[in-house]
Amino acid sequence: xxxxxxxxxxxxxxxxxxxxxxxxxxxxxxxxxxxxxxxxxxxxxxxxxxxxxxxxxxxxxxxxxxxxxxxxxxxxxxxxxxxxxxxxxxxxxxxxxxxxxxxxxxxxxxxxxxx
Amino acid sequence: xxxxxxxxxxxxxxxxxxxxxxxxxxxxxxxxxxxxxxxxxxxxxxxxxxxxxxxxxxxxxxxxxxxxxxxxxxxxxxxxxxxxxxxxxxxxxxxxxxxxxxxxxxxxx
Numbered sequence: 001x002x003x004x005x006x007x008x009x010x011x012x013x014x015x016x017x018x019x020x021x022x023x024x025x026x027x028x029x030x031x032x033x034x035x036x037x038x039x040x041x042x043x044x045x046x047x048x049x050x051x052x053x054x055x056x057x058x059x060x061x062x063x064x065x066x067x068x069x070x071x072x073x074x075x076x077x078x079x080x081x082x083x084x085x086x087x088x089x090x091x092x093x094x095x096x097x098x099x100x101x102x103x104x105x106x107x108x109x110x111x112x113x114x115x
Numbered sequence: 116x117x118x119x120x121x122x123x124x125x126x127x128x129x130x131x132x133x134x135x136x137x138x139x140x141x142x143x144x145x146x147x148x149x150x151x152x153x154x155x156x157x158x159x160x161x162x163x164x165x166x167x168x169x170x171x172x173x174x175x176x177x178x179x180x181x182x183x184x185x186x187x188x189x190x191x192x193x194x195x196x197x198x199x200x201x202x203x204x205x206x207x208x209x210x211x212x213x214x215x216x217x218x219x220x221x222x223x224x
Binding site: 040041042043044090092103104105106107108109 | 117119148150157158159160162163201203213214215216217
């Protein structure tokens with residue numbers, strides 16, 4: 001148990017659906033992250049929120065929309081996804097952003113399948 | 116070419132063996148992380164290094180900034196160490212970081 005909780009653990013959605021992934025941490029961390037891990041590919045950083053403001057977005061398609069209403073919660077809203085978006089989506093948090101070299105705590109991930 | 120290269124990609128060891136996983140990178144960095152990912156996807160952050168060496172239990176991580184190289188060592192390996200080990204580097208510009216493809220370790224009883 002790392003203190004970072006993701007829900008749901010598994011999600012199957014159609015290409016026309018809208019769904020949201022949720023991440024929650026009560027570690028008092030100031031930075032939260034969304035990652036995507038596709039089969040046989042390195043981890044990809046999608047979004048970074050530091051002190052509730054988005055500070056990095058590595059050219060992620062607009063069908064992925066993050067939301068960080070407060071420092072403890074992070075959402076990833078999904079709409080009109082493609083089958084190639086099927087992957088493991090991981091949330092992480094750290095005391096400060098990675099620029100500060102903080103160790104990150106990861107959630108268990110949401111296994112997303114787009115059909 | 117990936118900015119972070121790990122070797123080996125796959126490793127099988129007998130219980131009790133000493134294991135080394137290597138990570139080489141080509142960019143200037145401010146920090147390097149070693150991560151452990153278990154089957155099912157959960158990731159644990161093992162170490163964050165900016166210089167020298169760190170030890171936690173049976174795990175030891177070293178980094179040589181001049182040679183742009185880090186190693187993760189596991190002493191007295193155990194089947195529960197079976198996982199994918201991922202190296203990640205934070206660029207010294209602060210806003211980019213890169214992940215290796217991981218080393219899949221299987222420890223056989």
